[in-house]
Amino acid sequence: xxxxxxxxxxxxxxxxxxxxxxxxxxxxxxxxxxxxxxxxxxxxxxxxxxxxxxxxxxxxxxxxxxxxxxxxxxxxxxxxxxxxxxxxxxxxxxxxxxxxxxxxxxxxxxxxxxxxxxxxxxxxxxxxxxxxxxxxxxxxxxxxxxxxxxxxxxxxxxxxxxxxxxxxxxxxxxxxxxxxxxxxxxxxxxxxxxxxxxxxxxxxxxxxxxxxxxxxxxxxxxxxxxxxxxxxxxxxxxxxxxxxxxxxxxxxxxxxxxxxxxxxxxxxxxxxxxxxxxxxxxxxxxxxxxxxxxxxxxxxxxxxxxxxxxxxxxxxxxxxxxxxxxxxxxxxxxxxxxxxxxxxxxxxxxxxxxxxxxxxxxxxxxxxxxxxxxxxxxxxxxxxxxxxxxxxxxxxxxxxxxxxxxxxxxxxxxxxxxxxxxxxxxxxxxxx
Amino acid sequence: xxxxxxxxxxxxxxxxxxxxxxxxxxxxxxxxxxxxxxxxxxxxxxxxxxxxxxxxxxxxxxxxxxxxxxxxxxxxxxxxxxxxxxxxxxxxxxxxxxxxxxxxxxxxxxxxxxxxxxxxxxxxxxxxxxxxxxxxxxxxxxxxxxxxxxxxxxxxxxxxxxxxxxxxxxxxxxxxxxxxxxxxxxxxxxxxxxxxxxxxxxxxxxxxxxxxxxxxxxxxxxxxxxxxxxxxxxxxxxxxxxxxxxxxxxxxxxxxxxxxxxxxxxxxxxxxxxxxxxxxxxxxxxxxxxxxxxxxxxxxxxxxxxxxxxxxxxxxxxxxxxxxxxxxxxxxxxxxxxxxxxxxxxxxxxxxxxxxxxxxxxxxxxxxxxxxxxxxxxxxxxxxxxxxxxxxxxxxxxxxxxxxxxxxxxxxxxxxxxxxxxxxxxxxxxxx
Numbered sequence: 090x091x092x093x094x095x096x097x098x099x100x101x102x103x104x105x106x107x108x109x110x111x112x113x114x115x116x117x118x119x120x121x122x123x124x125x126x127x128x129x130x131x132x133x134x135x136x137x138x139x140x141x142x143x144x145x146x147x148x149x150x151x152x153x154x155x156x157x158x159x160x161x162x163x164x165x166x167x168x169x170x171x172x173x174x175x176x177x178x179x180x181x182x183x184x185x186x187x188x189x190x191x192x193x194x195x196x197x198x199x200x201x202x203x204x205x206x207x208x209x210x211x212x213x214x215x216x217x218x219x220x221x222x223x224x225x226x227x228x229x230x231x232x233x234x235x236x237x238x239x240x241x242x243x244x245x246x247x248x249x250x251x252x253x254x255x256x257x258x259x260x261x262x263x264x265x266x267x268x269x270x271x272x273x274x275x276x277x278x279x280x281x282x283x284x285x286x287x288x289x290x291x292x293x294x295x296x297x298x299x300x301x302x303x304x305x306x307x308x309x310x311x312x313x314x315x316x317x318x319x320x321x322x323x324x325x326x327x328x329x330x331x332x333x334x335x336x337x338x339x340x341x342x343x344x345x346x347x348x349x350x351x352x353x354x355x356x357x358x359x360x361x362x363x364x365x366x367x368x369x370x371x372x373x374x375x376x377x378x379x380x381x382x383x384x385x386x387x388x389x390x391x392x393x394x395x396x397x398x399x400x401x402x403x404x405x406x407x408x409x410x411x412x413x414x415x416x417x418x419x420x421x422x423x424x425x426x427x428x429x430x431x432x433x434x435x436x437x438x439x440x441x442x443x444x445x446x447x448x449x450x451x452x453x454x455x456x457x458x459x460x461x462x463x464x465x466x467x468x469x470x471x472x473x474x475x476x477x478x479x480x481x482x483x484x485x486x487x488x489x490x491x492x493x494x495x496x497x498x499x500x501x502x503x504x505x506x507x508x509x510x511x512x513x514x515x516x517x518x519x520x521x
Numbered sequence: 522x523x524x525x526x527x528x529x530x531x532x533x534x535x536x537x538x539x540x541x542x543x544x545x546x547x548x549x550x551x552x553x554x555x556x557x558x559x560x561x562x563x564x565x566x567x568x569x570x571x572x573x574x575x576x577x578x579x580x581x582x583x584x585x586x587x588x589x590x591x592x593x594x595x596x597x598x599x600x601x602x603x604x605x606x607x608x609x610x611x612x613x614x615x616x617x618x619x620x621x622x623x624x625x626x627x628x629x630x631x632x633x634x635x636x637x638x639x640x641x642x643x644x645x646x647x648x649x650x651x652x653x654x655x656x657x658x659x660x661x662x663x664x665x666x667x668x669x670x671x672x673x674x675x676x677x678x679x680x681x682x683x684x685x686x687x688x689x690x691x692x693x694x695x696x697x698x699x700x701x702x703x704x705x706x707x708x709x710x711x712x713x714x715x716x717x718x719x720x721x722x723x724x725x726x727x728x729x730x731x732x733x734x735x736x737x738x739x740x741x742x743x744x745x746x747x748x749x750x751x752x753x754x755x756x757x758x759x760x761x762x763x764x765x766x767x768x769x770x771x772x773x774x775x776x777x778x779x780x781x782x783x784x785x786x787x788x789x790x791x792x793x794x795x796x797x798x799x800x801x802x803x804x805x806x807x808x809x810x811x812x813x814x815x816x817x818x819x820x821x822x823x824x825x826x827x828x829x830x831x832x833x834x835x836x837x838x839x840x841x842x843x844x845x846x847x848x849x850x851x852x853x854x855x856x857x858x859x860x861x862x863x864x865x866x867x868x869x870x871x872x873x874x875x876x877x878x879x880x881x882x883x884x885x886x887x888x889x890x891x892x893x894x895x896x897x898x899x900x901x902x903x904x905x906x907x908x909x910x911x912x913x914x915x916x917x918x919x920x921x922x923x924x925x926x927x928x929x930x931x932x933x934x935x936x937x938x939x940x941x942x943x944x945x946x947x948x949x950x951x952x953x
Binding site: 103104105106107108120136137141144145147148151152155156158161162163164165166167168169205206207209210213217218219220221224232233237239242243279315316317354357358360361362375378379381382383384385386387388389390391393 | 535536537538539540552568569571574575576579580583587588593594595596597598599600601637638639641642645649650651652653656667670671672675711723730747748749786791792793794801807808811813814815816818819820821822823825906
């Protein structure tokens with residue numbers, strides 16, 4: 090036995106194939122950028138605004154929960170794999186509110202609603218329950234990059250479907266399915282993933298009529314190959330203009346096609362990591378078995394804390410405040426873009442109706458990607474950081490556009506958003 | 522499109538092979554038994570005593586954390602995949618205390634300590650990072666049944682190693698390795714799993730000299746096939762007799778062989794689901810990548826709550842109280858066994874020095890297994906429930922003894938423990 094300094098491993102690797110598939114984590118890499126450049130104004134971080142975090146609301150809920158002996162002990166004890174019945178019942182009501190219907194009309198059993206550690210765990214569990222190595226998940230391009238890692242981390246393949254300003258294009262979905270069928274690959278298509286409201290990275294929503302078409306197309310293939318539509322509605326509550334959209338899940342009349350995944354990370358607190366999925370009945374057992382093996386239940390404490398927030402009517406006021414805050418910050422960022430970049434040919438951006446991001450396109454010859462000239466200039470000279478859009482692309486035919494930027498108005502305050510856009514505009518002009 | 526009642530699925534299955542491997546969850550099945558028989562005294566539940574849950578300590582910590590604006594916002598915001606640096610630094614000190622050494626002498630970097638959702642998630646991540654379908658994990662038999670599900674849920678194989686009252690037998694470990702080598706299977710042995718302190722289901726600890734031998738054997742094979750020793754120390758703090766044992770991990774001088782996994786579920790609160798792993802340096806990246814894809818971090822709120830408990834010196838007093846409570850309850854259950862079963866030939870039990878369980882053996886012709894006569898009689902006629910020991914066996918050559926019972930003194934109070942043992946004794950006598 091020889092002594093070695095930790096970190097200087099000479100042992101043979103012992104890793105599974107799954108380990109090899111687990112891609113380098115983009116979120117981790119972006120966080121490292123942020124740590125290495127603390128002086129930067131961050132238009133990169135997909136975090137929620139720290140000033141909006143529900144400190145007072147959580148304090149009130151914790152006080153009631155921990156002041157009630159029985160409620161406290163329930164929260165501190167083990168829960169079940171599927172999560173607190175108390176919270177799941179409250180979430181049926183909550184979901185009915187978003188769908189503008191009643192709990193009865195939702196047409197689901199409480200057991201179909203399962204809690205998870207953020208929505209990411211539910212997305213990962215659904216992928217594990219459905220995707221074998223070599224299977225295909227169709228994804229609107231660009232998309233939420235963590236999901237790409239989860240799909241490829243299982244040895245499965247993400248295949249891009251074109252998207253426009255109304256989300257995934259239905260004609261492109263049909264063409265992609267036909268093309269895969271022509272290649273003898275239709276039987277490998279097990280999943281279609283969409284972020285229906287204010288997606289990451291573009292804050293684009295899937296048009297309501299497309300939601301219905303998407304479900305119908307998936308259903309129409311189900312006698313040849315069942316395809317699970319995974320609807321990620323992480324940003325659903327962050328609409329700036331009146332009311333929530335009906336989900337694609339609501340168009341799934343026989344309840345076999347769509348799994349709806351939501352979270353309280355964006356609309357309440359990411360630190361609690363409470364997400365949930367509404368699953369087709371035959372997915373419930375498999376997903377619960379997988380979660381049983383992985384952690385046999387997310388933190389019961391957090392579930393009861395959030396249940397107390399909902400029960401005590403502390404949630405609605407909080408999320409209304411959030412909408413006002415983010416809406417005002419969207420205006421600041423969009424107005425600053427108009428002020429500093431409005432006259433520039435080939436520089437465009439989407440002004441979103443909700444969510445946390447402004448998606449910007451610069452002329453094709455500008456390299457906004459990682460390691461590219463614009464990114465380096467922005468970070469090193471102008472001290473402003475963004476997420477290079479190329480990270481969010483699968484790429485139709487593998488081509489990932491390098492002239493897109495994801496700009497978040499989540500974290501920084503109004504003054505720094507305006508200043509950040511001014512700096513970014515200088516960097517862009519210098520590249521032209 | 523046809524309307525269907527939820528639950529009457531006629532769709533084709535869409536499931537991955539992993540789903541097929543995910544065994545029916547024993548914990549879930551036992552919970553269902555408990556729900557179906559609420560009248561029973563439960564010597565089955567592996568829960569901690571609800572009366573010992575740290576309500577007041579948690580209330581104090583929550584008050585300080587949520588009363589400090591900066592600390593509150595950190596807890597309510599996203600954390601990192603590996604978990605809060607604040608808590609991980611505190612856990613280095615905590616671990617040094619258990620190992621009776623200093624943080625410096627631990628010889629590890631903070632980055633080697635990663636937080637998880639309970640220890641179960643860390644066990645599952647380690648299995649995913651290491652085990653491919655067909656790979657082998659050696660396990661002392663009987664063992665923690667959830668781990669069996671996790672191993673087989675990956676398509677890997679659990680192979681039994683004999684254990685006695687000092688835990689895994691080293692001669693049996695060597696014989697098993699030789700025998701697998703003879704079958705050309707040595708290259709599939711990637712992991713050795715041990716619960717080193719007061720294991721589930723027997724509350725037996727691995728003798729200290731065996732800990733060292735175990736590490737040496739794993740190291741001695743590492744030029745042919747690297748084997749990761751996974752040391753599950755979930756019950757480590759629950760010793761009734763003076764002081765914690767040194768871990769097997771402490772004998773791993775080059776730091777490449779053992780992953781130590783601990784949790785605050787047993788010694789503080791299961792509802793917080795805070796566990797951690799101390800990993801060999803080259804496992805850190807792979808495990809973090811896998812966790813990144815699964816949930817990109819456990820709940821930051823809970824990590825900061827527990828950090829506040831540790832910082833404010835609220836932990837030690839709590840766990841000392843726990844040891845007293847469980848030690849007294851062990852005495853009640855063991856004394857009741859002596860009173861009601863002491864004269865019976867072929868009925869024996871282990872009086873543990875820590876943990877939550879008494880392990881009982883009844884004569885071989887008594888069927889104590891699920892669906893067996895004793896279990897049915899105990900539940901239906903005597904209204905007392907236990908965990909049939911056969912659930913905890915892999916079985917050497919697949920033979921699972923059906924004359925063992927796991928009796929927990931975790932949940933019920935002293936009176937009900939005594940009454941429960943009296944009822945169980947009546948059921949056993951009726952079977953003889």
